[in-house]
Structures are given as structure tokens and as C-alpha cells.
Amino acid sequence: xxxxxxxxxxxxxxxxxxxxxxxxxxxxxxxxxxxxxxxxxxxxxxxxxxxxxxxxxxxxxxxxxxxxxxxxxxxxxxxxxxxxxxxxxxxxxxxxxxxxxxxxxxxxxxxxxxxxxxxxxxxxxxxxxxxxxxxxxxxxxxxxxxxxxxxxxxxxxxxxxxxxxxxxxxxxxxxxxxxxxxxxxxxxxxxxxxxxxxxxxxxxxxxxxxxxxxxxxxxxxxxxxxxxxxxxxxxxxxxxxxxxxxxxxxxxxxxxxxxxxxxxxxxxxxxxxxxxxxxxxxxxxxxxxxxxxxxxxxxxxxxxxxxxxxxx
Numbered sequence: 191x192x193x194x195x196x197x198x199x200x201x202x203x204x205x206x207x208x209x210x211x212x213x214x215x216x217x218x219x220x221x222x223x224x225x226x227x228x229x230x231x232x233x234x235x236x237x238x239x240x241x242x243x244x245x246x247x248x249x250x251x252x253x254x255x256x257x258x259x260x261x262x263x264x265x266x267x268x269x270x271x272x273x274x275x276x277x278x279x280x281x282x283x284x285x286x287x288x289x290x291x292x293x294x295x296x297x298x299x300x301x302x303x304x305x306x307x308x309x310x311x312x313x314x315x316x317x318x319x320x321x322x323x324x325x326x327x328x329x330x331x332x333x334x335x336x337x338x339x340x341x342x343x344x345x346x347x348x349x350x351x352x353x354x355x356x357x358x359x360x361x362x363x364x365x366x367x368x369x370x371x372x373x374x375x376x377x378x379x380x381x382x383x384x385x386x387x388x389x390x391x392x393x394x395x396x397x398x399x400x401x402x403x404x405x406x407x408x409x410x411x412x413x414x415x416x417x418x419x420x421x422x423x424x425x426x427x428x429x430x431x432x433x434x435x436x437x438x439x440x441x442x443x444x445x446x447x448x449x450x451x452x453x454x455x456x457x458x459x460x461x462x463x464x465x466x467x468x469x470x471x472x473x474x475x476x477x478x479x480x481x482x483x484x485x486x487x488x489x490x491x492x493x494x495x496x497x498x499x500x501x502x
């Protein structure tokens with residue numbers, strides 16, 4: 191049996207539907223549906239029953255998915271052992287939100303690694319639910335999730351149900367970042383109403399359609415914008431902010447070096463529901479390595495550095 195089918199089935203269970211699982215796996219829905227059917231034919235029983243309201247896990251399916259999850263966890267551990275045996279190296283996989291202070295901490299982490307040893311590093315920037323799936327089912331060492339404080343109960347339940355340890359890194363308010371030449375850059379006090387005539391930049395994959403709108407609200411409470419640019423990586427957001435002075439973005443506080451390098455400023459702006467939390471997560475049965483502990487240390491150091499910066 192191909193282990194990729196185990197991954198597919200686990201993602202369908204997590205997402206709650208074939209279509210949402212296909213989105214998370216970046217594959218066509220018909221292809222995923224066929225893969226699940228092929229797996230069920232190979233097993234000789236159904237894993238998921240199809241209903242008018244979606245899918246449900248069958249009794250045999252629950253047993254299968256329990257063992258599938260264990261197999262995937264063991265496969266990840268075996269890959270780690272194999273790599274270490276071959277060259278005394280290490281495999282490090284981390285799933286994070288798009289946050290400049292986190293990227294800054296990750297860079298500091300990598301700069302202290304012993305590059306004379308074999309090491310394989312994977313960093314995945316994505317939303318909170320995909321990070322939970324990466325840590326729970328896809329072999330990632332750990333992850334950082336970001337959510338609005340108003341969604342705290344939802345995510346705490348989600349983490350508890352997935353048997354994940356959670357450690358709060360930072361609670362903060364989003365700030366505005368914009369070019370130093372932006373018309374609002376020198377305004378003594380910025381309000382949400384001031385933003386309406388300018389172009390908002392936001393990440394295009396923060397929406398979580400199958401989570402009942404959890405985590406996809408802008409800090410100003412808006413669901414739709416008339417002037418918006420969707421980006422999928424942080425490099426393009428900085429280019430746009432620096433070179434198009436009518437753009438702005440809601441972000442976690444940014445290190446001073448990033449602002450100076452790109453000719454940007456960050457400003458406070460009072461908005462409803464503008465309280466966020468970044469949380470480090472890992473499996474309860476996972477033993478943190480020295481690399482994991484070093485990563486934690488550098489993230490906390492970066493947070494302290496950014497939190498000490500004053501902005502208006």
C-alpha cells in the first residue's frame with residue numbers, strides 16, 4: 191500500500207470533505223476522490239460514507255485512520271533516524287504564519303547551525319489549520335499558529351483534540367505598515383476610516399473556508415475590500431509597500447531592520463477585534479531536539495527585540 195494514500199485519507203478526515211482536502215493538498219478534487227476509492231477497494235471496506243451533508247468516517251474507517259496516523263508518525267521518525275545514521279545530520283521541519291519577527295528568528299536560528307553536518311530544513315508559511323495538520327499528520331517537528339483572540343476557544347479545542355502541546359509566544363495588536371512616503375505616514379493618529387481610499391495588501395491564502403470563517407477576518411472587521419491586492423509570499427508584499435505609496439498592510443510588529451531596508455514605517459491604528467496570539471505547537475509524544483530548542487530560543491529573542499520597539 192502506497193503511504194501517499196494514508197496521507198490523503200488523513201487529510202480528508204481533518205478537512206471534513208473531499209473538496210477542502212483537495213485544496214489543502216493542492217490537487218484536483220476528482221483525482222483525490224479516485225485515490226480514496228482505490229484505497230477503499232484495496233482495503234475491502236469503506237473509510238468514509240458519503241451523505242448529503244458531507245462525509246462521515248465509518249466504524250472501520252476510524253480504526254484504519256488511527257493506525258494510518260501512527261504509521262505516518264513512525265515513517266517520519268524512521269526518516270529522521272536514517273538521515274542521522276548516514277551523516278550525523280538532522281531533519282528540521284517547521285510550519286509558521288507569515289510574520290517578519292518569526293522570519294527574523296528563523297534566520298538567526300539557521301545562522302547558528304553547524305553546516306558541516308548533513309541537515310535538511312523545511313519551512314512552510316501557511317495558515318493556522320494547515321500548520322496544525324502539518325504537525326499532527328505530516329511529520330513537521332513543530333509549528334507556530336496565529337489566531338485572533340476572539341477565536342481562542344475554537345483553537346484551544348482544536349489543539350486539545352489533536353493532542354498538541356501549546357506554548358504562547360506573544361500576544362499583540364496588529365499594526366499598519368506602509369511606505370514612509372505614504373500620505374498617512376506622518377498623520378498624528380490613524381483611524382480605520384482613513385484607510386478606505388487606499389489599497390490594502392493581504393495574504394491570499396489566510397481564509398479557512400471550512401472553519402466557519404475562523405481566522406479570516408481583517409483587524410478592521412472587514413470581509414471584503416474594493417481596493418485589495420492578494421499576495422502569497424512576503425517578498426512581493428515588501429516590494430509593493432515600498433514602491434506603491436498608496437498601499438498598506440496589517441501585520442504583526444516588524445523588526446526595525448526590515449523597515450529600514452525597505453523604506454517603511456509601522457503605525458498603530460485602533461480597530462475592533464485587533465488582538466492576536468502566536469502559539470508554538472508540537473505533538474504531546476514528541477521529544478524536542480537540541481535544534482528545536484535552539485529554534486524556540488531564537489524566536490523568543492526576536493519577539494523580545496521587536497516588542498521593545500516603540501511606534502505611534
